[in-house]
Amino acid sequence: MRQNDTALDAIGLFQEKINRAIEKKGNLKKLFHDIKHKFDDDAQAVLGVAEEFVENHVNIKAVKTNLLSIIKQELKPNSLSDWKIPAKRKRTLLAFRKHLLKNFLTESKPSLYNLSHSTVGQKAKIPRGTYLEFRNGLASVDVRGRYGYINKQRRIVIPLIFQFGMRFVDGVAAVKMKNQWGFINTKGETLVSPRYWDAIPWIKETYIVGIREKKKKKYALVDRNGKFVSPLRFDEIDPSTPTREAPTKVQIDGKWGFMDQNFKMVIPPRFSNCSFFERGQAWVEIRKKKKHITGTIDFKGRFIKEKT
CATH class of the missing domain: 2.40.10 (Thrombin, subunit H)
Structure with missing residues (x-):
């Protein structure tokens, strides 16, 4: 049991480092064949699982280099002594670790889509409950704090690049980027660049938006192109x-x-x-x-x- 607990702890640490690498979007440019020989048999097996996942499921070079570099840092010989497998239990525990890592990578797959716009059109394994109801054929989806839009086939059609994305109403959705709100259409094209501190769909293709006037926060009414429909504030x-x-x-x-x-x-x-x-x-x-x-x-x- 102690070995299993240690393996779980190591996977948790491994997960945190992968998430940090994904957030930074760094390109570490390390190839698998250059680092493989530096690991013991156990680490090589884990690397094999990771490489298989990257090659077969995600065609993004940045993801591959990030994953492999993090594995390299995490599984250096003797860096985690409890990862050394006793000879009598080697086969069983190795299978257990491979199972843990494979499950983690599979469950974390949606977060990898944050790295590139090239993922548009790919089918995402997004759990139900992480996206809003469909409007205009699209639904806003939240993947690890980033929002984009999927169609009813659960394919990403607008990339996960927003801090928040509202439902589409009459072909327009309010989205948040860099703490400002703007509008996009169902093609992901910008109708109004982010400039408001708040945005709420209202009536007749009209939005309630937050503006600043004389250094004070006010609300105004605009159409889908950002044109004011009323002079009132x-x-x-x-x-x-x-x-x-x-x-x-x-x-x-x-x-x-x-x-x-x-x-x-x-x-x-x-x-x-x-x-x-x-x-x-x-x-x-x-x-x-x-x-x-x-x-x-x-x-x-x-x-x-x-x-x-």
Whole structure:
């Protein structure tokens, strides 16, 4: 059991180093035949498993060199003394280690796609639950903290290069890169380069986006090409969809009002607080120095019930 525990620990350390190498995307340029003779029989067997995986499943030179270089560092003779196999148990324990490594490499395969755009079109073994529902034939997928898009055949069609990727709506998705949001189409082409600190799909191919105005964070409304559809700037916008029966609440200069689906203020911002409309009514509050009013209003902003 002690040997098995040690092997598990070594695999864990091996996994961490591979992940670091993948993140750095370094090209270490070490060939298998140049380093093979430096290892004992056990290490050579493990190297064989890794090389077989790289050759048969991933056609990316950078991945191969990274993996083999990390194996070289990790399995130097005597660097992990417990990896020395007792003669009586050599065959059994060797098989156990090969099994562990092969499982790790197979499970980690999706993370290798982060290294190159050339992986577009390849089928990814991505577990269910790591991607959002399909919209416009594509789904946003998260692989070790990087987002891209797959089709219904689970093939990568937009590479894993984003910090976050939202669902497609009417052929457009908001994506995050370098802590800024922009828009792409279903071909992965940039419609609006990342420039917003927030982005939320709204209505009529319109997005709520976060902008900076006079060094203050504000919200605005833009179309799929980044063009402003309203001159208004907001402190807050309720992302719920407005309808004919229910305008959406917005905050301007610290006061709440209501805007319809044509981006017009149907009730000017004058409330300290408010709820959304439900069954033709919304709760509102007005706070002044010597006055405190609460009650419900109709769609024209008239009080139905008022309490001071």
